[in-house]
Amino acid sequence: MTKTKTSPITRGRDLNHVAWLYDPLIEKLSFGREQHFRTKTMTLLALAPTDRVLDVGCGTGTLTLMIAEALAEQGETIGIDAAPRMITIAKQKANRAANAARFQMGVAEQLDFADNFFNIVVNSMFTHHLDRELKQRFFAEAWRTLQPGGQLITADIDRPSTLLAKAVGWGGRYLLLQPELEDNLQGQLPSMMKAAGFVKIQRLAHLHGLISFFAAIKPILDQPGVVPCR
Numbered sequence: 001m002t003k004t005k006t007s008p009i010t011r012g013r014d015l016n017h018v019a020w021l022y023d024p025l026i027e028k029l030s031f032g033r034e035q036h037f038r039t040k041t042m043t044l045l046a047l048a049p050t051d052r053v054l055d056v057g058c059g060t061g062t063l064t065l066m067i068a069e070a071l072a073e074q075g076e077t078i079g080i081d082a083a084p085r086m087i088t089i090a091k092q093k094a095n096r097a098a099n100a101a102r103f104q105m106g107v108a109e110q111l112d113f114a115d116n117f118f119n120i121v122v123n124s125m126f127t128h129h130l131d132r133e134l135k136q137r138f139f140a141e142a143w144r145t146l147q148p149g150g151q152l153i154t155a156d157i158d159r160p161s162t163l164l165a166k167a168v169g170w171g172g173r174y175l176l177l178q179p180e181l182e183d184n185l186q187g188q189l190p191s192m193m194k195a196a197g198f199v200k201i202q203r204l205a206h207l208h209g210l211i212s213f214f215a216a217i218k219p220i221l222d223q224p225g226v227v228p229c230r
């Protein structure tokens with residue numbers, strides 16, 4: 001895999017080498033349904049104007065920019081990605097659109113943010129780039145950086161529910177030689193979220209028999225005076 005000198009070290013499959021192709025490719029690979037997927041993600045995020053949102057594995061920042069646009073000036077949106085070229089493209093898109101989203105390089109398994117900093121952590125088509133141990137570390141980091149009562153929203157490949165989706169999902173796993181897809185295809189994301197400490201884990205929606213949208217909450221433990229942040 002091509003890395004630039006400044007790539008952070010991760011076992012995650014970063015997409016630095018194809019960053020320049022990512023936006024046009026996604027449009028084609030989704031058969032023109034990208035906008036529908038993004039709109040669905042935004043609806044399920046149900047943002048409030050003051051939300052502080054982290055988009056992990058943000059790629060070229062398409063979703064991050066939509067989130068920042070939806071938030072009023074009191075809100076804050078940050079996108080991180082392990083691929084420097086993805087971050088460069090995301091910053092260029094933000095500059096062109098005069099969008100307030102901030103982007104920085106970083107790895108999901110070791111987030112460079114304080115405990116309890118965000119009230120939403122979102123990740124879109126991201127976890128299937130991580131092996132099992134990195135997924136566990138990512139969910140633990142999402143839990144750490146979320147405020148009590150904060151929400152993790154995950155849109156990603158899940159256990160296929162149709163024959164076509166099984167063929168596409170498992171075909172992709174073997175044709176692309178991508179073992180990282182297996183936890184997703186076996187439907188293991190919710191149990192991994194639970195193991196990280198999340199509660200109220202729900203599958204909010206399921207698209208094309210293959211992609212699910214999950215919500216999970218960081219519980220408010222017995223801390224007097226701590227109130228839900230949404």
Ligand SMILES: C[S@@+](CC[C@H](N)C(=O)[O-])C[C@H]1O[C@@H](n2cnc3c(N)ncnc32)[C@H](O)[C@@H]1O
Pocket residue numbers: 010011012013014015016056057058059060061062063080081082083086106107108109123124125126129130
């Ligand atoms: C399929 S892309 C999804 C991009 C974006 N979220 C979207 O919805 O279009 C997955 C992204 O995860 C990034 N990535 C892979 N491993 C990572 C890691 N350990 N930490 C942060 N980002 C990582 C890749 O560089 C890539 O940009």
